[in-house]
Amino acid sequence: MKSAILLALLLWQAGPETPSPHYLRYQRIVAPSAPGQNCAVIDPQLFPHAAASLKDLRLFQGTREVPYAITLSEPQQPDSDTATIRNLGLRGRNIVFDLEMPNRPYTEIDLDLAGHDFLATATVSGTRDPNYVNQTHLGDFTLFDLTTQHLSRNTAIHLQETSLPYLHVELAVSLAAGTSASSLTPEALQKMVQSVTVPPSREAQSLYTTAARSSTITQRSRQSIGTFALPERIPIERVSFDLAPTYKANFSRDVRITDHPDGTANSASETLAGTILRVHLTQAGREIRQEQLSVPATLGSNMQSAATVQVAVENGDDTPLPIAAIRLEMRQRKICFDTSDTQALTLYYGDPGLTAPQYDYARLFSASGAIHTAQLGPEQLNAAYRDRPDARPLTERRPHLLWIILLVVICILAIIAIRSSKNIHHH
Incomplete structure (x- = not known):
């Protein structure tokens, strides 16, 4: 019986870990600006010292744990909607058509246009009348494809934010330099407009936080x-x-982004590609302006190890771009919570033994219109920190003890067996 009890104690497993500020290595002060719902921007410096997926973040006001939700900046609408094209035809050599727009605010219309090496002026007007009367002029916009000139293509119409449900578009199309007139026959013009998509409003698009910035740019080959x-x-x-x-x-330059987790073989590297460009010129009396200085790049090194990231701009035979800085950016994340006063809270993290919290607050969280901005203070070591007691069974912490105990048990059983045998012989 004593042997069985001893073995049970050895194999006993502690219960699940509980959050305690004493076992969280780092802390930061969170200062709400007003009672009610507050959100503080999470900076990149928090990630290396927190557990994966920020699962060990705990927020306390005094000794009371405060539920929170983490938000990720993203478009508030779906990725893109499709506008319905009506009454597509020609007026002389101009392409004309009507659009039924999605029922939401928008700031951009992206035309899928067939053909290459063209310039076009898009005259856009809008109305709330399904019969397309009482239209308001929204502007004239230059669209282009300059493939032969090794420049870019832009078929997006950029508007001030509007929610007009009906638009009318007239496209005056001409040839870019060095293009055959046969590419703009009436038949080609009639088929030029393929479809129209409507991206999320600019005001609803993602916000970004700079995670790393470098102004040291080296030239290697091209x-x-x-x-x-x-x-x-x-x-x-x-x-x-x-x-x-x-x-x-x-300019129009290809970009290659490579990440390589530290301590791994070269084959573990990952490469992503993109393009940066700028087109500011006037052709055929039309002003063309387009600029794209960012490349979407979700790195596989959002990793559990440090990594070396290399960003290379392919210059070809052109003069290298005068790059002042390159920035690695993450989508903005916030930690949000409710408070009844403006007393400071403390955010603790740095305990890999914790699992992610399960709060009703996070499941039901909805960003209200009255969100206050909280300030996240600098990272500090938790002065009250102490190592969490090892919750593994004793047999895992000191496996040699199991063999010692088993040998002791065997010896005890052997002694008992010998004594029993002697008693039997005496009888």
């Missing part, structure tokens, strides 16, 4: 290269470029 030592677990979702403000030239 590449301009920026290199980053990225700490573990920092999520990277976009790469952006700052050019010298005096640089006004047009």
Whole structure:
């Protein structure tokens, strides 16, 4: 019986871990600005010292644990909607059509246009009348495809935010330099407009936080290269470029982004591609303006280890771009909570033994219109920190003890057996 009790104690497993500020290595003060719902932006420096997926974040006001929700900046509408094309035809050599727009605010219309090496002026008006009367002029916009000139293509119409349900568009199309007139026959014009999509409103698009920035750009062969030592677990979702403000030239350059987790073979590297460009010029009396200085890049090194990230701009035979800085960016994340006063809270983290909390507050969280901005203070070591007691069974912590105990038990059983045998012989 004593042996069985001893073995049971050895194999006993502690219960689940409970959050306690004493076992969380790092802390930051969170200062709400007003009673009610508050949100503080999470900076990149928090990720390397927190557990994966921020599962060990705990918020306390005094000794009371405060439920929270973590938000991720993203478009508030679906990725894109489709506008319905009505009454597509020609008026002379101009393409005309009507659009029925999605029932939401929008700031951009993306036309899928067939053909290459063209310039077009899009005259756009809108109305709330399904019969397309009483239209309001919304502007004239230049669209283009300059493939032969090794520049870019832009078929997006950028508007001030509106929610007009009906638009009328007239496209005056002409040839770009060096293009055969046969590509703009009436038959080709009639088929040029393929479809129309409506991206999320600019006001609803994602916000980003700079995770790392480098102004040290090296030239290697035909590449301009920026290199980053990225700490573990920092999520990277976009790469952006700052050019010298005096640089006004047009360009279109391919970008290659490679991440390599530290301590792994070269085959573990991952490469993503994108393009940055600028087109500011006038052709055939039309002003063309387009600029794209960011590349979407969700790195596989949103990793559980540190990584080296290399961003290379392919210059070809052109002069290298005057890159002032390259930025690795993450989508903005916030920690949100409710408070009845403006007393400071403390955010604790740094306990890999914790599992993610399960709060009703997070499940039911909805960002209200009256969100107050809370300030997240600098990271500090928790002065009250102490190591969490080892919750593993004693047999895992000291496996040699199990063999010692088993030998003791065997010896005890052997002694009992010998004594029993002697008693039998005496009888």
